[in-house]
Each structure stands twice: as structure tokens, then as C-alpha cells.
Amino acid sequence: MSYLRPQFRHPKLPTNKIGYTKKEYEGALSTLCAGCGHDSISAAIVQACYELFIEPHQVAKLSGIGCSSKTPTYFLGNSHGFNSVHGRMPSVATGANLANRDLVYFGISGDGDTASIGMGQFVHAIRRNLNLIYIVMNNGCYGLTKGQDSATADNGSKSKSGSINPYQAIDLASLSVELGATFVAQSFSGDKTQLIPLIKAAIHHKGFAFINVISPCVTFNNNAGSTKSYDYVREHIEATATVDFVPEKTEITAYYAEGTDKVVTMHDGSYLHLHKLSRDWNPQDRISAAGALQKARANGDILTGLLYVNTEFPDLHATLQTTRKPLNKLTEKELCPGSRVLDEINDGLK
Numbered sequence: 001m002s003y004l005r006p007q008f009r010h011p012k013l014p015t016n017k018i019g020y021t022k023k024e025y026e027g028a029l030s031t032l033c034a035g036c037g038h039d040s041i042s043a044a045i046v047q048a049c050y051e052l053f054i055e056p057h058q059v060a061k062l063s064g065i066g067c068s069s070k071t072p073t074y075f076l077g078n079s080h081g082f083n084s085v086h087g088r089m090p091s092v093a094t095g096a097n098l099a100n101r102d103l104v105y106f107g108i109s110g111d112g113d114t115a116s117i118g119m120g121q122f123v124h125a126i127r128r129n130l131n132l133i134y135i136v137m138n139n140g141c142y143g144l145t146k147g148q149d150s151a152t153a154d155n156g157s158k159s160k161s162g163s164i165n166p167y168q169a170i171d172l173a174s175l176s177v178e179l180g181a182t183f184v185a186q187s188f189s190g191d192k193t194q195l196i197p198l199i200k201a202a203i204h205h206k207g208f209a210f211i212n213v214i215s216p217c218v219t220f221n222n223n224a225g226s227t228k229s230y231d232y233v234r235e236h237i238e239a240t241a242t243v244d245f246v247p248e249k250t251e252i253t254a255y256y257a258e259g260t261d262k263v264v265t266m267h268d269g270s271y272l273h274l275h276k277l278s279r280d281w282n283p284q285d286r287i288s289a290a291g292a293l294q295k296a297r298a299n300g301d302i303l304t305g306l307l308y309v310n311t312e313f314p315d316l317h318a319t320l321q322t323t324r325k326p327l328n329k330l331t332e333k334e335l336c337p338g339s340r341v342l343d344e345i346n347d348g349l350k
């Protein structure tokens with residue numbers, strides 16, 4: 001495979017509302033294995049940011065370690081990025097986010113990075129409702145270190161070497177719902193029609209937006225008997241609803257009449273329009289989302305779509321009442337209230 005990407009693009013490439021072509025949202029050429037699901041997720045992120053005409057310099061990409069955590073190099077090359085330590089992305093994302101609330105934060109992780117070494121960090125980012133789009137590229141194995149089973153590998157699933165996983169799997173979507181994540185979605189890397197609107201909705205969600213994306217590892221976990229292979233996922237995928245993301249308030253009115261659809265209003269007035277496939281699906285009902293996930297799991301199915309959303313719970317900035325201004329833009333006067341105020345604070349602590 002050649003790692004040189006030609007710089008040439010058609011001079012008449014379409015531009016988005018702020019005048020950028022798709023090229024401005026791309027990154028370096030991927031060095032992942034050809035056919036790796038992670039590359040499709042990167043492409044979906046590029047498309048979502050292009051269609052939402054996000055300024056690339058207003059995005060920060062944080063990741064841990066793994067093939068999945070390498071992907072921020074392959075999308076949004078004009079954005080800020082920090083490839084941190086295995087399992088520690090949520091801490092770095094928390095620090096960056098608290099220092100500057102104006103950016104869109106993507107936290108990119110793998111199932112090893114999140115469900116093993118990073119589990120402690122993951123659950124606390126959820127608990128705090130950090131304003132972060134947290135994407136797990138879930139292939140059920142440690143791709144970068146040659147395919148060992150991860151904690152999301154299903155019980156009974158067969159590895160490439162033929163061994164059967166004797167342990168229970170951690171279901172990250174169920175766990176997120178249980179812990180109170182305010183946006184939980186699940187998708188498949190091969191389903192960009194579903195994944196792109198979910199990413200757009202996650203960008204507009206104010207709080208922790210978790211997307212668990214089943215993303216087959218073609219090199220180490222795409223064999224018969226694996227429950228994270230392309231064939232298995234295609235056979236067992238079950239969508240709750242198809243999703244449209246509608247940025248303008250006015251555009252939605254035509255949909256209200258349809259009895260089997262559901263409209264969810266986001267904090268900023270944008271809408272999620274869900275065309276329900278399963279009867280009685282209500283993404284704002286946490287208990288039924290938890291039940292539906294358990295049921296799908298018991299049947300060996302993978303439930304996809306927007307599983308749960310709560311637009312009421314305050315995000316971390318609202319809880320901590322942090323400054324609206326990014327820390328690096330605060331003036332000395334704003335940072336230092338003066339000795340009189342400091343004396344008053346100190347007196348209050350006596």
C-alpha cells in the first residue's frame with residue numbers, strides 16, 4: 001500500500017457554507033490495515049463536521065493508545081489534537097474542556113483503552129457529564145498489540161487462533177445508560193447513513209455523548225465465530241430507529257404529523273428526528289433503553305441507533321459554574337481580583 005496521498009483535488013470540489021471543501025476536514029493518509037472499520041468511522045467524522053460547517057480550528061481531538069486512538073491523525077488535520085496515554089484520554093479531555101468551553105471535543109478510544117485500563121476514567125467522565133463526544137471504536141480486541149481479546153469480547157466468541165473467550169463481556173452502551181450518560185448511541189462502522197447523523201447529534205449535545213461503534217478488526221478479529229466480525233454484525237444488527245439531524249428549528253414542522261416518529265429537541269434548538277422502527281421506542285426513557293439493550297444482548301443482537309438522550313441534566317461547566325471565557329483569554333485583572341477580595345475570601349475561611 002502506498003502511504004503518499006496525492007495533493008491534487010478537483011478545482012471545483014463543492015464547498016460548505018463557510019467555504020471549505022472536504023479536504024479541509026481530512027487528515028493524513030491512514031496507515032491502518034486496509035478494510036479496518038476505524039477508517040470508516042474517521043470518514044464519518046469528516047463528513048459530519050463538513051456538513052455541520054464546523055471551523056476545524058474550533059475542534060480538539062483527544063485519544064489514548066491503540067489503532068483507534070491513532071485515528072485522530074487521519075481526520076481533521078487542521079484541528080487541535082493530543083494523543084495521550086493508554087486509558088487516560090478522559091483526564092486530558094476534562095482538563096482541556098474546563099480550560100476552554102468554546103471548542104468541540106472528540107474523545108477517541110478503543111474497547112481496550114476504555115473497557116480495561118481506562119474504565120476508571122471513563123465512568124467518571126460520564127458521572128460529571130463532561131461536554132465530550134466520546135467514540136469507542138469497538139472491535140472486541142487489542143488490535144495494536146496483535147489481537148488479544150478485550151473486555152468487550154463476547155462470552156463464547158472465538159479468536160483467530162481458535163480459543164474461546166471464557167469471560168463475560170462488558171457492554172459499554174448498557175453501562176453508560178446505567179451510569180446516567182446523557183446521550184448514548186450505538187452503531188456499526190459500515191453504516192454511515194446511521195453513523196453520520198448520530199455524530200452530528202452528538203456534536204450538538206451539551207454533555208457527555210457516548211457512541212459505541214462496532215468496528216471490525218480485519219486482521220485479528222474478523223474470523224468465523226467472532227461476534228465483532230463484519231459478517232456477524234451484518235446478520236445481527238437491529239436498529240431502534242433511523243435518525244435525521246435537523247439543525248434548523250423551522251425545518252422540522254412537516255414531520256410532526258407522522259404517528260410513528262419521534263422528535264427530540266436538543267439544547268440549542270436543533271432537532272433529532274427519529275423514524276421509529278421498533279414499536280414504543282422512546283429514547284428519553286432510560287429504563288426501557290436499559291431493558292432493550294439487555295434483551296438484544298440476550299438474543300445475541302446488536303441494538304443500534306440513538307438509545308438514550310437526556311437534554312435536561314447540566315453539563316460540567318454548568319455544575320461548576322466555570323468562566324465562559326477560555327482561560328487563555330482571561331486578562332490579569334479578571335484572573336486576580338485584588339487583595340481586598342482575597343482578604344475577604346480568606347476571612348470567610350477562618
Ligand SMILES: Cc1ncc(C[n+]2csc(CCOP(=O)(O)OP(=O)(O)O)c2C)c(N)n1
Binds near residue numbers: 144
Ligand atoms: C500503560 C500501557 N499499557 C499497555 C499498553 C499496550 N497497549 C497498547 S494499545 C493496547 C490495546 C489497544 O486496544 P484498543 O484500545 O481496543 O484499540 P485497537 O488497537 O483495538 O483499536 C495495549 C494493551 C500501553 N501502550 N500502555
Ligand code: SF4
Binds near residue numbers: 031035036139144219
Ligand atoms: S490491526 Fe485491526 S484494528 Fe489495527 S489497523 Fe489493523 S484492522 Fe484495524
